[in-house]
Amino acid sequence: MTIPFAAQIARLPASTPFVGPEELERRRGAPFRLRVGANESAFGQSPTGMAAMQAALAESAWYADPTSHDLRHALAARLGVAADEMVVDAGIDTLLGLTVRLFCDVGTPVVTSLGAYPTFNYHVNGYGAALHTVPYKGFFEDTEALLEKAHEVGARLVYLANPDNPMGTCHDAATVQALIDGLPEDCLLVLDEAYVEFAPPGVAAAIDTSNPRVLRFRTFSKAYGMAGQRVGYCVAHREIINAFEKIRNHFDLNRVAQAGATASVNDDAFLTRVKAEVEAARQSVYALADRLGLYAEPSFTNFVALDVGSTERGQALLERLAEHGVFMRMPGVAPLNRCVRVGLSQPKEMAEVCETIASLVPELP
Amino acid sequence: MTIPFAAQIARLPASTPFVGPEELERRRGAPFRLRVGANESAFGQSPTGMAAMQAALAESAWYADPTSHDLRHALAARLGVAADEMVVDAGIDTLLGLTVRLFCDVGTPVVTSLGAYPTFNYHVNGYGAALHTVPYKGFFEDTEALLEKAHEVGARLVYLANPDNPMGTCHDAATVQALIDGLPEDCLLVLDEAYVEFAPPGVAAAIDTSNPRVLRFRTFSKAYGMAGQRVGYCVAHREIINAFEKIRNHFDLNRVAQAGATASVNDDAFLTRVKAEVEAARQSVYALADRLGLYAEPSFTNFVALDVGSTERGQALLERLAEHGVFMRMPGVAPLNRCVRVGLSQPKEMAEVCETIASLVPELP
Numbered sequence: 210m211t212i213p214f215a216a217q218i219a220r221l222p223a224s225t226p227f228v229g230p231e232e233l234e235r236r237r238g239a240p241f242r243l244r245v246g247a248n249e250s251a252f253g254q255s256p257t258g259m260a261a262m263q264a265a266l267a268e269s270a271w272y273a274d275p276t277s278h279d280l281r282h283a284l285a286a287r288l289g290v291a292a293d294e295m296v297v298d299a300g301i302d303t304l305l306g307l308t309v310r311l312f313c314d315v316g317t318p319v320v321t322s323l324g325a326y327p328t329f330n331y332h333v334n335g336y337g338a339a340l341h342t343v344p345y346k347g348f349f350e351d352t353e354a355l356l357e358k359a360h361e362v363g364a365r366l367v368y369l370a371n372p373d374n375p376m377g378t379c380h381d382a383a384t385v386q387a388l389i390d391g392l393p394e395d396c397l398l399v400l401d402e403a404y405v406e407f408a409p410p411g412v413a414a415a416i417d418t419s420n421p422r423v424l425r426f427r428t429f430s431k432a433y434g435m436a437g438q439r440v441g442y443c444v445a446h447r448e449i450i451n452a453f454e455k456i457r458n459h460f461d462l463n464r465v466a467q468a469g470a471t472a473s474v475n476d477d478a479f480l481t482r483v484k485a486e487v488e489a490a491r492q493s494v495y496a497l498a499d500r501l502g503l504y505a506e507p508s509f510t511n512f513v514a515l516d517v518g519s520t521e522r523g524q525a526l527l528e529r530l531a532e533h534g535v536f537m538r539m540p541g542v543a544p545l546n547r548c549v550r551v552g553l554s555q556p557k558e559m560a561e562v563c564e565t566i567a568s569l570v571p572e573l574p
Numbered sequence: 575m576t577i578p579f580a581a582q583i584a585r586l587p588a589s590t591p592f593v594g595p596e597e598l599e600r601r602r603g604a605p606f607r608l609r610v611g612a613n614e615s616a617f618g619q620s621p622t623g624m625a626a627m628q629a630a631l632a633e634s635a636w637y638a639d640p641t642s643h644d645l646r647h648a649l650a651a652r653l654g655v656a657a658d659e660m661v662v663d664a665g666i667d668t669l670l671g672l673t674v675r676l677f678c679d680v681g682t683p684v685v686t687s688l689g690a691y692p693t694f695n696y697h698v699n700g701y702g703a704a705l706h707t708v709p710y711k712g713f714f715e716d717t718e719a720l721l722e723k724a725h726e727v728g729a730r731l732v733y734l735a736n737p738d739n740p741m742g743t744c745h746d747a748a749t750v751q752a753l754i755d756g757l758p759e760d761c762l763l764v765l766d767e768a769y770v771e772f773a774p775p776g777v778a779a780a781i782d783t784s785n786p787r788v789l790r791f792r793t794f795s796k797a798y799g800m801a802g803q804r805v806g807y808c809v810a811h812r813e814i815i816n817a818f819e820k821i822r823n824h825f826d827l828n829r830v831a832q833a834g835a836t837a838s839v840n841d842d843a844f845l846t847r848v849k850a851e852v853e854a855a856r857q858s859v860y861a862l863a864d865r866l867g868l869y870a871e872p873s874f875t876n877f878v879a880l881d882v883g884s885t886e887r888g889q890a891l892l893e894r895l896a897e898h899g900v901f902m903r904m905p906g907v908a909p910l911n912r913c914v915r916v917g918l919s920q921p922k923e924m925a926e927v928c929e930t931i932a933s934l935v936p937e938l939p
Contacts, residue, residue, distance in 0.1 A: 212786050212813055213730060213760040215679045223816060227824040231639035250635045259631065266627055269834070270615045270799040274596035299664055299804075299826045306823060314580045328825075335821045365578060395578040421577050434635040437829030439664075448577055451588060456700045458671060459592040460693075461664045463828045464802030469634070 217315060217337040227328075230536045242534030245552030245562055248374060248512055250434035252483040252555065258433070258473030265468035273464035280440075280467055283474040290444055294418040296453040299461050301403055301426045301441035304453075306332040308399060308424060308443070311452050312365050313338035320358045321368040322350045324375070324542030326401060329368050338365075345545060348376045348506045348514060352388045360393050367392065370401040372408050375540040375550050377508035385414040392422055400425045403441075404510040406432035406480060407487055412509065421446035429470045431511060432483055438466035487511050490553035497563040501570050506548070514540070514548040515566075522573045523549050529569045535562060582680055582702040592693075595901045607899030610917030610927055613739060613877055615799035617848040617920065623798070623838030630833035638829035645805075645832055648839040655809055659783040661818040664826050666768055666791045666806035669818075671697040673764060673789060673808070676817050677730050678703035685723045686733040687715045689740070689907030691766060694733050703730075710910060713741045713871045713879060717753040725758050732757065735766040737773050740905040740915050742873035750779040757787055765790045768806075769875040771797035771845060772852055777874065786811035794835045796876060797848055803831035852876050855918035862928040866935050871913070879905070879913040880931075887938040888914050894934045900927060 230247060234240050245251070254262075277297035285292040298304050305328060313319065315337035321329060323342035333340045341362050343354035350373050359367050369388065372379035389398055400423055405413050416425065424445045430436035440462070443453065473479070494513040498505035504516040517523050523539045526549055530537050539549045554562060595612060599605050610616070619627075642662035650657040663669050670693060678684065680702035686694060688707035698705045706727050708719035715738050724732050734753065737744035754763055765788055770778050781790065789810040795801035805827065808818065838844070859878040863870035869881040882888050888904045891914055895902050904914045919927060 210759075210786055212811070212817075213677065213762075214817060215675065215677055215682070217679075218676050218817055218820070221817075221820045224820065227640050229637065229640045229825075231643060232641060235643065244636065247637060249637065252635075254634055259634075262631055262634070263628075265802075266624065266631070269619055269624075269627070269802045270617075271609065272594065272612060272614065272795075272801045275592050275594045276597060278596060278600065299828075300823070302823050303826055310580065311583050312578065312580055314582075317580070394575075397578075421575055430637075436637045437630075437634045439826055439828050446577070452577075452579060452583055452586075455586045455589065456583070458665070458667050460594075461668055461804055461826075463664075463804050463831060465830060466828060 220337065221335065233531070233536065237531065241536040243554070243558055243562055244536045245554055246536040246538040246550070248431070248510070248552060249436050250431060250483070250511060251553065251558065252434055252486050254434045254469070255473035255476035255479040257476050258469040261472035262465050262469035265465040268464055271464055272460050273462045273467045275459035277462060277467055280471040280474070283471055284442060287474060288416055288444060290416060290418050294447050294450055295442055295444050296450050296457065297440065297442045297462060298457055299439040299441070299463070300430065301401065301428050302328045304426055304441055304443045305329050305399070307453055307457055308366070309333055309336050309338060310456060312397065318362040318364045319366045319368070320355055320362065320364040322355065324540055324545045325350060325368060326370055326374055329399065345376070348545065349373070349378045349380070352380060352384055356388055356391045359396055363393065364396050366397055366399050368399045368401065370403065371412065372404040372509035374404065374510065376514045376545060377506060377510040377512055379408050379412050379509040382411055382414045389414065389420070389423055396422070398423045402426060403428045403431050407484060407511055408509040416444060418444060418446055421449060424449060429473065432480060433470070433473050434483070435466065435469060438469060439463060440466050440470040486555065487553050489556070490559045493559050493563055494551050494553070497567060501567060511553045513551045513553065515551050516548045517570065517573065518547060520546045523547060525573050526566070526569055529572070530565060533565050535565055585702065586700065598896070598901065602896065606901040608919070608923055608927055609901045610919055611901040611903040611915070613796070613875070613917060614801050615796060615848070615876060616918065616923065617799055617851050619799045619834070620838035620841035620844040622841050623834040626837035627830050627834035630830040633829055636829055637825050638827045638832045640824040642827060642832055645836040645839070648836055649807060652839060653781055653809060655781060655783050656812070659812050659815055660807055660809050661815050661822065662805065662807045662827060663822055664804040664806070664828070665795065666766065666793050667693045669791055669806055669808045670694050670764070672818055672822055674698055674701050674703060675821060677762065683727040683729045684731045684733070685720055685727065685729040687720065689905055689910045690715060690733060691735055691739055694764065710741070713910065714738070714743045714745070717745060717749055721753055721756045724761055728758065729761050731762055731764050733764045733766065735768065736777065737769040737874035739769065739875065741879045741910060742871055742875040742877055744773055744777050744874040747776055747779040754779065754785070754788055761787070763788045767791060768793045768796050772849060772876055773874040781809060783809060783811055786814060789814060794838065797845060798835070798838050799848070800831070800834060803834060804828060805831050805835040851920065852918050854921070855924045858924050858928055859916050859918070862932060866932060876918045878916045878918065880916050881913045882935065882938065883912060885911045888912060890938050891931070891934055894937070895930060898930050900930055
């Protein structure tokens with residue numbers, strides 16, 4: 210029997226797009242000692258959020274509120290939008306998949322940067338939309354090139370992460386606003402702000418949900434330290450949110466995660482502490498770079514792109530780091546792949562990571 | 575600006591398909607005292623699973639293993655299949671959505687029973703496939719009618735829940751096997767076994783992953799008491815599992831949930847206790863039916879369909895129950911909608927539910 214897949218599925222090539230640290234640990238036959246490669250937070254969770262999660266475990270038998278009512282209302286109040294201008298789902302990845310489904314038919318043109326967040330591309334390819342890319346400009350996503358390409362191909366969606374993953378750079382609000390204002394007719398901006406809490410004021414463009422051209426994505430995975438809990442949200446024009454409601458899995462949020470996120474939203478003391486600790490950890494990577502005569506790109510995220518000079522040297526460093534029990538990754542596309550991406554951690558672990566890098570760099574090819 | 579939705583999205587009508595108990599509580603302005611309407615488990619979680627979840631909370635900052643390696647291997651060993659003949663995702667609902675996407679183009683014929691699990695229909699409609707239904711035969715899904723309709727319309731998918739929701743009935747393995755063996759060319763069975771742990775031996779058709787015509791869905795939401803944690807899985811031919819891997823959200827499983835499910839799989843002492851307590855609770859509903867001169871359909875799930883004689887009486891009963899703080903639901907389609915669906919609970923709560931029903935039935939129209 211030939212399995213009767215849908216037309217678009219039959220066209221998809223086999224792939225293993227995502228290899229997690231656990232799989233690498235199984236291959237090497239030992240756990241990593243330091244896990245600083247997946248942009249996870251090393252700075253804990255909100256104590257009020259953790260207490261709520263502890264308490265909610267006893268309610269694991271109950272489905273979560275499918276509307277995420279309390280979480281949406283808490284976030285909406287914080288952001289100054291209406292609660293029905295927001296949808297919560299199991300992480301930004303899930304929301305990006307729904308977004309592509311909402312706006313893309315087979316062949317619909319979509320624009321992103323070459324080397325930017327791969328999960329968006331994964332969904333674009335999965336739905337058979339046509340992915341167009343423009344190069345980074347140095348270590349920055351090139352908003353002018355994105356705009357030019359969007360006009361050239363008649364894009365339906367343009368993806369921008371601000372701050373950016375994998376480089377940790379960011380644009381100021383005026384640059385993002387210029388991108389928004391310059392979008393072609395019938396083109397929307399997928400604005401991924403997963404790391405926005407780590408950036409200083411002036412990086413996030415003003416939220417204007419009356420403008421249907423911007424879908425803004427945020428998450429509890431990064432500053433809030435809840436990647437394993439899967440809570441992300443999208444803020445957008447009400448009509449777009451209504452469309453998400455027509456296709457999303459209404460019961461896919463974890464009840465414990467929802468409780469934890471709701472109790473964490475306004476824990477500003479926690480966020481302030483995390484931001485300070487992240488900044489201190491950045492400084493230690495910058496100091497390491499100085500010491501080694503390398504370039505570290507100033508970071509607006511919870512990782513730092515450390516330029517080791519070439520892909521070959523970067524790959525050799527990652528391999529040696531793994532031998533020393535340190536899990537780290539690097540960007541996959543030139544010119545970004547001269548760098549390794551150093552996940553920020555607490556002082557003791559950060560010192561260990563930096564010392565290990567310092568001991569290995571002199572031996573690199 | 576007219577928002578440029580994809581063609582299939584633009585065709586979808588606005589709807590609010592799922593109303594959870596929390597929304598009903600907000601509308602009535604008070605919490606429910608007894609929550610026995612959403613087929614959730616009232617019988618706790620595996621102690622080993624709960625201990626694993628408590629411990630895993632501290633790792634909330636880490637993404638879960640995207641391959642669910644340990645969970646798949648534990649389940650595969652238990653079921654006698656290979657680990658690559660299984661995919662784990664955030665609940666059966668999520669997997670049903672992916673299944674429709676894998677096999678259905680716009681207009682692809684799909685067959686289910688009128689009044690069966692609505693989330694499957696939600697996804698069929700969401701992807702623009704053509705939903706065909708056949709009536710229940712009494713309170714049973716009619717496998718012969720499903721087969722006949724599948725041949726008539728040239729169905730790509732046929733949905734069967736065994737045991738069934740919302741009626742709690744089931745077919746024996748031979749009947750399900752006859753359905754499988756009789757499927758048209760290019761037609762697959764979506765076999766939803768969410769409640770299979772509550773059924774006696776002989777209800778589940780033998781698992782044969784060499785047959786690409788059967789996708790079998792199971793969950794930790796029911797017998798394992800983890801609905802709020804979102805862990806379901808699909809067992810199928812390797813080539814079908816490979817296709818799921820091309821489109822699913824690889825990081826959408828909650829880390830705590832994954833740890834809890836993995837530690838629960840083989841807790842047979844727990845499952846044995848739950849099954850015994852569910853059986854005792856069924857008996858108390860059967861006894862209530864006898865006492866009231868009503869018919870209770872013998873249940874193979876964690877709820878009992880209690881026939882109160884008419885839709886009007888059923889709706890009146892649900893309204894009065896809500897006034898008494900009891901959340902309960904009923905099937906929406908004739909002839910099933912003569913019944914209310916009594917969720918099974920622990921002895922004290924079960925007695926309270928039964929007494930409340932007993933006090934209200936004499937006042938029904």
